[in-house]
Amino acid sequence: MPKGMKDYYPEEKAVREKMYATFKARAKAYGFQEVEMPVMETVENLTAKSGPDKKEQIFLLEKRSNEQLGLRFDLTIPMTRLFVAKQKELPKPVKWFCVDKNWRYEAPQKGRLREFYQFGVEVFGSESPRVDAEVINLVIDCMQAFGLTEKEVIMKVNSRKLLEGLLASYVSPKQMVDVIRAIDRAAGEDQETLKKELKGIGIENDEVVKLAQIKGSMQEVASQIANCDITEEGKEELEKLKQACALLPKAWVEVDLGLARGLDYYTGIVFEAFDRAGELRALAGGGRYDALTSLLGGEDTPATGFGFGILPFSIYLxxxxxxxxxxxxxxxxxxxxxxxxxxxxxxITEKLRKKFNVEVDLAGRKLSKQFEYAASIGAKKVIVVGSRDLEKGLVTVRDLAKGKEEQVKVEDLG
Structure with a gap:
């Protein structure tokens, strides 16, 4: 098997399907509709604004003619392309979801494979903070659907525009993208790690480090940055973040100015869900990407969404x-x-299969071996079909758990 891939045996696949069904049910409860896209995209679309790290992670297909295709690394770009194709005729906001595979050429580790499933959700056509709150609440709803509470999971939120507005006094516009990436790489680490990342791009400023370490409730963070220099756009974004947080369950949420998200297409509120013990990578994450539709050839459209990492989440469960x-x-x-x-x-098997899950002996085993096999697959009951019983229109039904058996008319089965 290729490195970074995984096989799923029937028991594992059944669990996965159960998880997918839960994600889909919760999304539909919020009014989202399911879509499906090809696994391949043009490299032009995949690299529209994804940052150098993601470009190196794309699985490229052999170039044919003038086409250069690659396997998608998330569901946001394909769903955005899907939206752009019918942008003008769709009623807004558009609310879509998808559960499907993605691929990233990166080092496999716990909770991270090169081929992996995501539950992706996107909303197109509203710039209101209500939409940000809606998708974050859906993530929390999914956590609760699997039995998790705010004691196990924390939802970290921030805004890229707010962070940029606070950094503007210390970082030039040309440096901003690199600084944001450095903050993202150092997320969850100590100050020294961030200092090292910033030094690597020529930034040695303790104020930048201090800003990235600020976290707490929305009220606490607002208080800590009240006297900071901030751009007008940053001030506007702070108000939007406050409005979104007011619609979220406080016990689940922490505002963390060090949360930046690695993809360059994020433009506003961003968020990630983590286990509170901090032992795993993000369980889910997303944010606002208002400029992506125009990068893919459409009209400027506000949009937000998230990707739910099914592998790290299943490990956590x-x-x-x-x-x-x-x-x-x-x-x-x-x-x-x-x-x-x-x-x-x-x-008899054909009749019963209209209502039940039924197996019939396909190997020509002796009766004793058939009973052994039935027990090994967890069958509830065995129906013994014999010539003498059939002459009377009967079969023998044995309950494997209770060890009891009875004769039943063939016509009464099912």
Whole structure:
């Protein structure tokens, strides 16, 4: 198997499908509709504004003619392209979601593979902070749907424009993108790590480090930056952040000025969900990207969304003992006694499958071996089909858990 990929056996796949169903149900409860896109995009679209790190992570396909294609590394760019194609005719806001695979050429580690699933949500057509609150609340709702609370998970929020407005007194416009990337790389680390990252791009300013370390409730952060120099755009963004936070459950949320998000297309409020112990990478993350539609050939349109990392989230659920139960069971195993009754065994199986999950012996085993196999796959009951019983219109049904058996009319099965 290629490095950084993963196989999913039936038990694992069933758990994954259960998780996908939960994500989809919660998204639909918020009025989101499901979409699907090709796994490939043009490299031009993928690199529209993704930063140098992401460009190096794209799985490129062999170039044919003048086309250069790559595997998508997230769902935001494909969904934005999908929106742009019908931008003028769609009623706004547009609320879409998708659960699908992505690929990134990066070093595999705990919670990170080169091929991975994401639950992606996007909203196009509203610049209101209500939309930011809506998608953040959906992330929190999903956490709760799997049994998690604010004691286990924290939602960190910030605004790129607010951060840039505070940094403007210390950082030139040309340096701003590099500083934001440095802050993102050092997220969650100590001051020395951030100092080292900033020094690497020629910035040695303790005030920048101090700003990136500010965190707390919205009220606490607003108080700490009240006397800081800030641009007018930064002030406006602070008010938007306050409006969004007012619509979020306070126990879940922390404003963290050191949260920047690595993708360059983010333009406003950004957010990430973490386990409070800080043992895993972000479980989910996203933000506002109001300029991306124009970069992909559309008209300027406000937009926001998130990606939910299903692999790190499933690892976290496993650690917490909250992996969803699949509920898959084989209700009946049909066991023909000999070849003569196989046609009738198949007819009984076909009838029962209209209502139940049913297996029938496909290997020509002896009856004792059929019982062993039925027990190994967790079948609830075994239906023994024999010639003598069939002459009376009967079969024998044994409950494997209780060890009891009874004779039942074939016509009464199911």
């Amino acid at each position: 496993e650690e917490k003992g909250l992996v969803p139960k699949t509920g898959f069971v084989i209700e009946y195993f049909v066991a023909p006694v000999d070849e003569a009754v196989v046609p009738e065994a198949f007819r």
